[in-house]
Amino acid sequence: MQRDHFYHDGQWKNLQDRMQAISDNGKIVLPYYAKxxxxxxxxxxxxxxxxxxxxxxKSDDSGQDTKNGFVHISEYRLYNIVSSAQPSSHTIISHPGFQIYTFTFG
Known part of the structure; x- marks a missing residue:
């Protein structure tokens, strides 16, 4: 897999400004390098x-909105899902049942 490219699995609906998981096994895999x-x-x-x-x-790498490995999405906004002490290469895997507009990194 190439870094900074996302990969999706399961069935997704490609809308004008976002993608929406429409199957129970929908997930996104995203290799990246950032904190x-x-x-x-x-x-x-x-x-x-x-x-x-x-x-x-792990809690040391969890972003402000990640609690015990999960993010509760309740409204349209930016969610901080990962916050590591040092930049490094990781792969994020997000599981089914959500809509994604974009990823951002810092």
Whole structure:
């Protein structure tokens, strides 16, 4: 997989400004190099599991909006999902049931 390209699995609906998971096995895999990772997304009331390099994200690497490896998406906004001490290469895997507008990194 190429860094900074995202890969999706399952069935997705490609809308004008976002992608929406329409199958129970929908997920996004995104290899990247950064300290922080964010998503712009919307609910209503969707819980998304965040895996870092195939494992449940540890609290040391969890972003402000990630609690115990999960992000509760309740409104349209930017969610901070990963916040590591040092920039490094990781793969984010987000599980089914959400809409994605974009990823941003810091």
């Amino acid at each position: 922080d990772a964010h998503i712009v997304t919307t609910g209503p009331d969707v819980v998304v599991q965040i895996l870092l390099d195939g494992k449940t994200i």
